[in-house]
Amino acid sequence: xxxxxxxxxxxxxxxxxxxxxxxxxxxxxxxxxxxxxxxxxxxxxxxxxxxxxxxxxxxxxxxxxxxxxxxxxxxxxxxxxxxxxxxxxxxxxxxxxxxxxxxxxxxxxxxxxxxxxxxxxxxxxxxxxxxxxxxxxxxxxxxxxxxxxxxxxxxxxxxxxxxxxxxxxxxxxxxxxxxxxxxxxxxxxxxxxxxxxxxxxxxxxxxxxxxxxxxxxxxxxxxxxxxxxxxxxxxxxxxxxxxxxxxxxxxxxxxxxxxxxxxxxxxxxxxxxxxxxxxxxxxxxxxxxxxxxxxxxxxxxxxxxxxxxxxxxxxxxxxxxxxxxxxxxxxxxxxxxxxxxxxx
Numbered sequence: 098x099x100x101x102x103x104x105x106x107x108x109x110x111x112x113x114x115x116x117x118x119x120x121x122x123x124x125x126x127x128x129x130x131x132x133x134x135x136x137x138x139x140x141x142x143x144x145x146x147x148x149x150x151x152x153x154x155x156x157x158x159x160x161x162x163x164x165x166x167x168x169x170x171x172x173x174x175x176x177x178x179x180x181x182x183x184x185x186x187x188x189x190x191x192x193x194x195x196x197x198x199x200x201x202x203x204x205x206x207x208x209x210x211x212x213x214x215x216x217x218x219x220x221x222x223x224x225x226x227x228x229x230x231x232x233x234x235x236x237x238x239x240x241x242x243x244x245x246x247x248x249x250x251x252x253x254x255x256x257x258x259x260x261x262x263x264x265x266x267x268x269x270x271x272x273x274x275x276x277x278x279x280x281x282x283x284x285x286x287x288x289x290x291x292x293x294x295x296x297x298x299x300x301x302x303x304x305x306x307x308x309x310x311x312x313x314x315x316x317x318x319x320x321x322x323x324x325x326x327x328x329x330x331x332x333x334x335x336x337x338x339x340x341x342x343x344x345x346x347x348x349x350x351x352x353x354x355x356x357x358x359x360x361x362x363x364x365x366x367x368x369x370x371x372x373x374x375x376x377x378x379x380x381x382x383x384x385x386x387x388x389x390x391x392x393x394x395x396x397x398x399x400x401x402x403x404x405x406x407x408x409x410x411x412x413x414x415x416x417x418x419x420x421x422x423x424x425x426x427x428x429x430x431x432x433x434x435x436x437x438x439x440x441x
């Protein structure tokens with residue numbers, strides 16, 4: 098969507114007031130202040146849209162749209178879904194610039210009509226579609242990239258659904274994070290067109306949906322012609338993973354653990370046959386299996402072999418989810434119905 102929260106808007110308004118209340122304002126800045134005030138009045142009007150979706154909205158500046166798609170490393174084989182698509186500029190830009198197919202959803206029928214017209218003008222109607230739809234009721238499974246400009250509370254309400262998407266799905270959010278799910282990448286940029294042309298900064302947050310890698314994994318490797326049992330226990334919080342390995346009855350800490358979507362890497366050094374051996378593992382997490390390769394290097398052991406690990410017992414990889422449900426008691430308005438009408 099294209100609307101900020103009331104708190105955020107209030108802080109911005111307060112900052113403008115504080116910057117002008119106790120000192121003379123140069124004549125050159127007066128028009129800018131009037132523009133900002135007019136924009137803020139329009140902005141506050143959007144907070145009433147629960148009753149009527151057809152009110153002013155705040156689009157993501159084109160400069161930010163372009164950077165969001167760059168951060169996502171968009172390509173012609175991707176499928177993009179924009180949540181709160183407004184005038185359709187993200188979906189249309191993706192199709193026109195990268196050849197990417199996709200669709201946008203918005204509650205406002207006027208925005209859907211505008212989006213379809215913009216797609217027609219750009220010659221991309223064969224690649225894009227727009228639907229008047231509740232984003233929480235939208236099937237996101239087709240997406241390889243999801244873009245959004247949603248209120249913080251809506252981000253947190255949506256987070257559990259995003260974490261269930263296929264590992265490797267890329268998520269890009271304009272201005273709002275997902276709290277303790279830290280982004281893989283964050284970009285801050287100056288945007289002259291922001292806030293009705295008064296200018297400001299935009300933050301772009303980027304995540305890759307992680308596989309569920311937590312738990313205990315076991316496998317055997319032939320070392321010096323003899324089978325050696327391995328056990329690794331992984332602890333996971335979103336894409337952050339740590340853990341330890343047990344080899345030959347000894348526990349060692351994992352090093353350089355990286356989880357990017359379903360791709361898992363880690364290293365450790367353990368003593369085998371009386372000499373230290375460095376282990377480097379690279380694999381793909383596929384349900385309760387990890388399949389990849391292992392490289393061993395030591396004075397007595399050298400070589401590479403297949404790595405096929407299996408998770409022991411139930412998946413111990415439950416990813417943290419939002420407590421947003423507790424924030425919306427029964428009978429309270431769903432945040433989507435307040436937020437989803439504004440576009441990117």
